[in-house]
Amino acid sequence: MASGDNYNNLNCKSTLNLFDLNSPVYCSNHKLPEALQKIADIVGIENVTNSENEIQSHRDSLGNSFKPLKNEYSNLIVYPTSTEQISKVVRVCNEYRLPIVPYAGGTSLEGQYVPTRNGICLDTSKMAKIIRLNQDDLDIVVQPGVTWQDLNAFLQPYNLFFGPDPGPGAQIGGMVATSCSGTNAFRYGTMKDNVLSMKIVLPDGTLIKTKNRPRKSSAGYNLTNLFIGSEGTLGICTEVTLKLNIIPKHEIIALSYFDSIKDASKTVSDLFKNGIQLNAIELMDSRQMKVINQFSYTDRKWSENNLLICKIGGPTKNILNDTIDIFEKISSQNNGFNFEIATNEREKTELWSARKTNLWSSIDWAKSMDPDMKYWTTDVAVPVSKLPNVIEETAIDIENSGLNTTIVGHVGDGNYHALIIFPPEKEQIAKQVLNRMIKRAIDNEGTVSGEHGIGLSKRDFLIDELGQDTINTMRKIKLALDPLRIMNPDKIFKIDPNDVKTSH
């Protein structure tokens, strides 16, 4: 009987309820050595390891907020060196029903690469070639193991750069998986906006390309954007074509301080309304500025108020100066003060580095209070008009709960990060604070994650945000592409009715 009839007989539903599934059945222990041997044969013995160290480093990190259980580790770390190898390895995994955790820079924060089912960890970091720069078309074809920093170093002599700037060390493959962004997203978009096409190895080993290379296309389903943000649950990207941008001819850093986050936020909104285009606009709250002064990675002293810091660029000095004037004017209309600009490279780097190193300053602060201090850095996003209240309520909630925090916002996108700092004995309180922060975002028509993704940490919250039927639609798509449930199982949503893990 052809499978089409089975489809029809099976069901007429568009969604898949978790409890209509049985638990997945994976490779048995006695078959495992055979499968692993086949995989080692494909990539070569020099490209696999089961060393304790590497298995450990591929299942957890300092930043990872959802810790693996003791028995959650990969049986083998596999470093393929080509698309063909990935396809062959995945075919073996499909045949043996062996789970695969795709792994890139390991900088994700929400448990995305925790090997909940054992199996293999497929680390694409050895595939770090730049394949082809198409300078006139402002695009580039790269392998998934390239970091965004290496990519930008390569592009700099061509006066080009790649927009998304997440945490250092992130690799393109993981950036695709998480749909990350960073401080440039306000102007240059998130990963969703910056990938033209991909080669993907599907969970049965089939290799597809999602699109050709033109900027614009209405040619069938947008598979590119289905895979971006799917956290490795639908396949593994083995080649990516990225959009590039011209480095602005003139760019300066401007900043202004505000007593209230509301005023800072209003400034941003007024800038929009005046059609002012900024290349980045970031907020750091007064708590964060105090910490930066105390645990500074920069030499200068900062006012300990809420800081709005932005990049202003333009093709001519006139355009630049006009934009700076308007920024200053609108800031002061909204009670901004201590306006300042940096035009030379040294000053610009110094000012911006405060933003880029804010996390390290905050962690130093935490450790200075108590070396055992723990922290979670999480992100949510809301419509921009709701951001000031949401930030203020979260900060007060954290402090009223006896914990410490610093807050940084991609204020143009309504996206903010609260670093929740807590001593180990207060983990339960921290969880409650975090839950309220996420719930507050949902209550304000927001999302449980603006750029860090769902992983294991936020699966329950995602249901609260989107509703069970939306999740059941995602699950239906997942099972269609990955019927054996081998591709990064358990991430984003549950695929096993007996999975009892709860979000933070």
Place this chain on the structure above:
Amino acid sequence: MASGDNYNNLNCKSTLNLFDLNSPVYCSNHKLPEALQKIADIVGIENVTNSENEIQSHRDSLGNSFKPLKNEYSNLIVYPTSTEQISKVVRVCNEYRLPIVPYAGGTSLEGQYVPTRNGICLDTSKMAKIIRLNQDDLDIVVQPGVTWQDLNAFLQPYNLFFGPDPGPGAQIGGMVATSCSGTNAFRYGTMKDNVLSMKIVLPDGTLIKTKNRPRKSSAGYNLTNLFIGSEGTLGICTEVTLKLNIIPKHEIIALSYFDSIKDASKTVSDLFKNGIQLNAIELMDSRQMKVINQFSYTDRKWSENNLLICKIGGPTKNILNDTIDIFEKISSQNNGFNFEIATNEREKTELWSARKTNLWSSIDWAKSMDPDMKYWTTDVAVPVSKLPNVIEETAIDIENSGLNTTIVGHVGDGNYHALIIFPPEKEQIAKQVLNRMIKRAIDNEGTVSGEHGIGLSKRDFLIDELGQDTINTMRKIKLALDPLRIMNPDKIFKIDPNDVKTSH
């Protein structure tokens, strides 16, 4: 047995080959009246019709390039007035296996709404309410029946507008389905970039929302962008949240003429490289300009050369003037001449209207040669560096084949339209020319459609562009969400092994 086991036993594949399916089985003739009656009961007798006229107008139009066969018509045109009604109607269709063709403004060109399987046509044009403007967040919630022109008329007093500007009469629901764009896409993006979230009725009647309202999200699969461009094959959108833009404070129209399309194209590329931001940049070839002079919807006379026409905007006059100066300088460096700008509303409208009415001028020209003259307007896109050659080769090919053409390009996006004009007896020649135009795009790493979609016209070409495995992935997703294959069957790719229709 739970369906998960069935999934596992059935197959372990990520893709679905057409020939692994049997033909779909739809509602039998003797069950049909019962199903239609139930549907009429849901929406009310005043919201259904089987009038000859409406059935005809819902299956074809002048612009539609893939004509329905005589027996291809909907049995009932249904005008639901609410999301709830749509959900209920779809449930009935699911129960009776009755095909549904979603219908919006009816401006699509590639056979998207041809009712290949009979069943019902679900016309959302009565759902044309603006639900909520969120002025501070620059977004708006609307029903799918709103046209983009009505939307912009509503937004104008708020100094806001919606980016995508496809053919007049297009409604938001259809614009989502086709992933359309228009002349504003270069600056403001296509539909893919302009939808924040949607409510979708899935093929089994389940209502989901794809996302919440924040600008940025990495919360699970990007269902919003899976549905955009899916041409009604995965579900029906019943509510859409759209991004809005500020109307530029100052905006002028500038133009320059070029002897060669290569020079015009080089101008665009040099403008990019200088970081110049234009609000639109369009090309009309010398053939088009001759036709506009002869069959003008404007009073003025134009030089009969290749025209580059653009919108330049800015928050201050200085910024505007600097940008104009650079445009003029770069144009002349690339042998541009007869540079001109329009600053007042009357002149601006006159200049831009030449672009917006070019299709009507061209059709008038065709009809002046022979009232029976036929035409196809199709679009392809390539990487921008390849555009000049591709346009030139296509124009020569059309003329060498003894046919007429005019060419218009969204030159910043590498996207162009060739109007192929032919007398009825030369339809076969026109088909061959069209095939070569599409093949030429694919050979140049391009796409078979930049903004018109696939419909029935380009299904075979889509396979040439992306490969059978990519189409089989789309088909797997389609069958997962629409196991009964009732939702706009046969569009984008085949879902029936006995479907023998070929592309143009």
